[in-house]
Amino acid sequence: MATAVETLGKLERRITISFPLTEVRAEVEKRLKVQAKTAKAPGFRPGKVPLKMVAAQYGYQIETEVLNDKVGRAFNDAANENQLRVAGFPNIEPKAESPAGVLTFDATFEIYPEVEIGDLTKVEIETVKAEVTDAEIDKTIDILRKQRVHFHTKGEAGEHGDGGEAVAANGDRVTVDFVGSIDGVEFPGGKAEGYAFVLGEGRMLPEFEAATVGLKVGESKTFPLAFPEDYHGKDVAGKTASFTITLQKLEWAHLPEVDAEFAKSLGVADGDVAKMREDIKVNLEREVAGRVKARNKETVMETLVKTATLDVPKSLIAQDTERLAEMARQDMAQRGMNVKDVPFPAELFAEKAERRVRLGLILSQLVGENNLQAQPEQVKAQIEDFAQSYEDPREVLKYYYSDRRRLAEVEALVLEENVVNYVLGLSKTSSKVIAFDELMGSNAQA
Known part of the structure; x- marks a missing residue:
């Protein structure tokens, strides 16, 4: 009873x-x-x-x-x-x-609470778009060239030249011996032999790189180096050390020419450079489209969170907090970290959990009221879109349709896209063009 x-x-x-x-x-x-x-x-x-x-x-x-x-x-x-x-x-x-x-x-x-979405026809949403121009294609080609760089002894003649004067400069790979001391005492991690790095890539502190530039093989230099207060080595953070470096080896970077051989190395069988550029453009446009979609989706989701009124059940927040903590624990374990005795305070995940639950309740309300569920044909189209960048699209379809959980992930993506399109169709929208670099540097996630 x-x-x-x-x-x-x-x-x-x-x-x-x-x-x-x-x-x-x-x-x-x-x-x-x-x-x-x-x-x-x-x-x-x-x-x-x-x-x-x-x-x-x-x-x-x-x-x-x-x-x-x-x-x-x-x-x-x-x-x-x-x-x-x-x-x-x-x-x-x-x-x-x-x-x-x-x-x-x-x-x-x-x-479960009552969810009041608000009048979406009065909401103003600014979406973004970006274009892929020849400049972006050129930048991508430069990156691909740098990934295929090979080094030659600087100052020695070879089939690609001698690299110029045998003096260390940005872009060169240097191999050095160094020793550092603080108040005349060497410190752990402050000494190495045969240490190689490329000048200008920022792997070393600025003072270290500046002291290396201009050296010839066999030359040494002693210089002061001030470690930042937030330096990862706590024993030396905020302190000034005296370093002596000796240049043992100097190599210059030779980048491959953009020619038929380079195109073939990127999978263009006949070495057609124009076709290579077109392939790069297609891939960049696909990446841009994905990032634009993700960024606009995040804008819509944030708008819904701000527009809707509801009380969020504490029990659901607690459950999602535990879920996020467990996901973080598993992720760290997969990276090889020992997290057996590492505490995961709930407050670290509570804010994110609250937003996730709030958004989930809002989406559920919108989907139910407006029949925005993912349809089978939409799911298939999404998977086929994923498959375009793979050699065997049939294997991609098999991968998703053979596992209900994988299929559910695609269904969730399609459902969210239905919501985004529905909201954008109702609201007052405007669009602005953003720079390619700005878009590619963003991490929009719904």
């Missing part, structure tokens, strides 16, 4: 559940008899163990199962009868005072 629903707060409710102790005892005895048919004990044949021994061994477990079943069933019946949409799981506690022969429990829980 369940009492009427009590309202404890905006979303918090309570139901009191009670039933006769005799019902519990009868069900426990019934299950014990079933357990006795297969129970084993030393000195007894299977199924011949005395009921008292079966009760001693399994009684607590069976009694707990019976209570969980009866309370859970009574709670679900009461929630359905009162047409309650329960958010999360109820907190069920036995009542300290109950009538004789009666077991009583309080089930405290939250319900």
Whole structure:
């Protein structure tokens, strides 16, 4: 039996559940008899163990199962009868005072909130777009050339030249010996032999690189180096060291020419440079389209969060906080980090969890009211779009359609896109062109 629903707060409710102790005892005895048919004990044949021994061994477990079943069933019946949409799981506690022969429990829980989206026709949303020009293609080709760089001894003649005067300059790869000291005492990590790096890439502190520029092989230089206050090496952070470096090897970078051989190295079989540029353009446009879509989606989602009014169930936030913490733990473990004893305070994830839950409730409301669910043909089209950049598109389709969880991920993407298109179709939209570099440097995530 369940009492009427009590309202404890905006979303918090309570139901009191009670039933006769005799019902519990009868069900426990019934299950014990079933357990006795297969129970084993030393000195007894299977199924011949005395009921008292079966009760001693399994009684607590069976009694707990019976209570969980009866309370859970009574709670679900009461929630359905009162047409309650329960958010999360109820907190069920036995009542300290109950009538004789009666077991009583309080089930405290939250319900899903009413979601008010607001008038989307009055919302102003600015979307972005970007173009792929010859300049972006040239930049990409430069990056690809640098990825295929090879080095030659500077100052020595070769098939590609000598690289100019044998003096260290930005872009050269230098190999140095160095030793550092603070107040005349060497410190851990301040000494190395045969250490190689490329000048101008920022791998070393600016003072270190500046001191290396201009050296010839065999030359040394001593210079002061001030470590930043936030330097990762805490023992030297904020201190000034004296370094002596000796240049042992000097190499200049030779970048491959943009020719047929270069095009072939990028997969263009006939070495057609124009076709290579077109392929690069197509790939860049696909990347730009994806980033534009992600950034505009994030703008729409943020607009929905600001526009909608709702109370967010604390139980759902707590569940998502735990989920995010576990995802972070797994991610760190996969990176080889020992996180067994590392604490993951809930407050680190609470804000993100609250937004995720809030947005999820808003999307659920919009989708349900406006029939924005992902349709099979939309899902297939999305997967086919993914498959375009793979050699065998059929394998991509098989990859998604063979696993329900993977398919669900695509369905979620399509659903979000339906919401974005729906909102943009209602709202007052404007568009601005942003620089390619700005777009590619952003990390828009919905």
